[in-house]
Amino acid sequence: MAGPTQVVLEGVGRSYGRRLVLRGITLTIPDRSSFLAWGPNGSGKTTLLAAICGLVACTQGRVILCVDGHVLDAGGRRRQLGLVSPILGLYPQLTAEEHLELALKARGLGADRAAVRTVLGKVGLDRRRRDPVAEYSTGMAQRLKYALAIAHQPRILVLDEPFSNLDPEGAGMARAIMDDQVRRGIVVAAACDRGEWTDAHTVLSLAPA
Amino acid sequence: MRIPSCRSRPLEAAGALFVKDLRVELRSRMGWGLLAASAAGITIAASFAFGGILPDPLTAAALLWIIVLLVAMAGLPQTFVREQEQGTAWTVRLWADPAPVLAAKLCLNFLLLLGLAALIVPLYGLLFNLPLAAPAALAASVLGGCAALAASGTLLAAIAAGTGARGLLLPLLAIPLQLPPLAAAVQSTATAMTGGGGATLLPALVLLAAQTAVSGLISFMLFRYIWDEG
Numbered sequence: 001m002a003g004p005t006q007v008v009l010e011g012v013g014r015s016y017g018r019r020l021v022l023r024g025i026t027l028t029i030p031d032r033s034s035f036l037a038w039g040p041n042g043s044g045k046t047t048l049l050a051a052i053c054g055l056v057a058c059t060q061g062r063v064i065l066c067v068d069g070h071v072l073d074a075g076g077r078r079r080q081l082g083l084v085s086p087i088l089g090l091y092p093q094l095t096a097e098e099h100l101e102l103a104l105k106a107r108g109l110g111a112d113r114a115a116v117r118t119v120l121g122k123v124g125l126d127r128r129r130r131d132p133v134a135e136y137s138t139g140m141a142q143r144l145k146y147a148l149a150i151a152h153q154p155r156i157l158v159l160d161e162p163f164s165n166l167d168p169e170g171a172g173m174a175r176a177i178m179d180d181q182v183r184r185g186i187v188v189a190a191a192c193d194r195g196e197w198t199d200a201h202t203v204l205s206l207a208p209a
Numbered sequence: 210m211r212i213p214s215c216r217s218r219p220l221e222a223a224g225a226l227f228v229k230d231l232r233v234e235l236r237s238r239m240g241w242g243l244l245a246a247s248a249a250g251i252t253i254a255a256s257f258a259f260g261g262i263l264p265d266p267l268t269a270a271a272l273l274w275i276i277v278l279l280v281a282m283a284g285l286p287q288t289f290v291r292e293q294e295q296g297t298a299w300t301v302r303l304w305a306d307p308a309p310v311l312a313a314k315l316c317l318n319f320l321l322l323l324g325l326a327a328l329i330v331p332l333y334g335l336l337f338n339l340p341l342a343a344p345a346a347l348a349a350s351v352l353g354g355c356a357a358l359a360a361s362g363t364l365l366a367a368i369a370a371g372t373g374a375r376g377l378l379l380p381l382l383a384i385p386l387q388l389p390p391l392a393a394a395v396q397s398t399a400t401a402m403t404g405g406g407g408a409t410l411l412p413a414l415v416l417l418a419a420q421t422a423v424s425g426l427i428s429f430m431l432f433r434y435i436w437d438e439g
Contacts, residue, residue, distance in 0.1 A: 078305070087296065090300070
């Protein structure tokens with residue numbers, strides 16, 4: 001049986017040179033809950049999410065991710081985190097299927113063809129799975145990012161602007177994925193508009209530094 | 210849906226990343242084809258400049274490796290630069306441990322250098338009318354030289370792409386890092402061109418292998434810091 005999942009931020013701060021983007025953020029996101037950071041452009045939302053994912057180092061404080069009572073190291077973070085974000089690029093030369101297989105194998109996980117098709121079906125890309133990403137619309141690329149974020153069944157799902165570029169059906173798919181994730185772990189999201197996602201259990205307002 | 214197993218498989222990860230890098234290179238319009246054209250162009254230009262005649266095997270070997278190095282310096286950084294420019298460096302950082310990423314890039318750059326050498330060496334031999342006294346020894350020298358240049362060149366490319374100062378930093382770092390393997394490759398190739406084998410070639414090949422091993426080891430030790438901070 002899986003143990004609890006937790007995201008703990010202890011005085012998290014990040015500066016780029018003299019410019020302080022985040023300062024002293026302290027909070028705990030408990031298991032089976034959701035968190036939304038919202039604020040205008042330049043308020044540090046993407047930096048906060050990147051710090052949670054370990055992609056950006058904190059210049060103050062620290063981020064602790066716990067799964068099953070264990071603090072995750074870098075390798076554990078790669079296997080237990082899924083991220084949808086504009087900062088994540090896709091390979092225009094590769095197909096959706098190749099992306100999924102790569103994402104699983106690079107994490108040291110098995111890539112089962114049937115499982116890959118199931119995930120792509122879930123985001124509505126099964127019929128276009130063998131097309132190169134160069135031929136995708138921005139909405140389809142966003143759907144592929146969702147597939148890549150959930151394929152390894154992470155306990156923590158991090159979403160930066162979760163509904164951007166998605167049509168109403170795509171937004172519904174994203175909401176279903178978020179609801180499903182809250183039932184088995186944690187959702188951390190960031191958006192410009194507070195009203196974009198009203199279901200979050202905890203909300204943090206960020207202002208530009 | 211089957212739950213993926215959570216065993217760490219670094220070799221499988223490196224293999225998947227290598228296949229990805231190879232697919233991206235082969236499916237890109239601007240890539241290895243352009244490098245191959247540059248390699249052929251520089252080799253032909255060199256033969257015109259020297260009138261198809263070289264004074265001795267050492268000069269012949271030196272010119273050969275200068276051509277390989279020139280083309281390699283344009284090609285080796287591409288694998289990291291492309292990741293930075295496409296925004297996929299973040300994606301790979303999120304998915305993979307640094308060691309498999311480096312292993313994949315090393316293999317790709319070795320393959321690129323071998324491909325370039327496979328084009329340059331026969332063309333060079335043909336244009337300069339070089340006698341093929343010891344083909345196996347020449348092949349061993351080229352193989353060793355490519356491995357040594359790939360090992361040091363991949364680390365250089367990672368540093369340059371990671372710091373975002375590739376324009377100036379790469380040439381500055383390249384001189385001290387690429388010169389020892391280049392000198393050893395020239396020495397072993399010159400020996401192979403004169404028909405020397407076995408006993409005369411072995412010390413040069415051992416030196417190349419040692420330089421490859423040292424560069425590779427340093428690369429794996431440093432890459433985590435370069436990649437994560439990049």
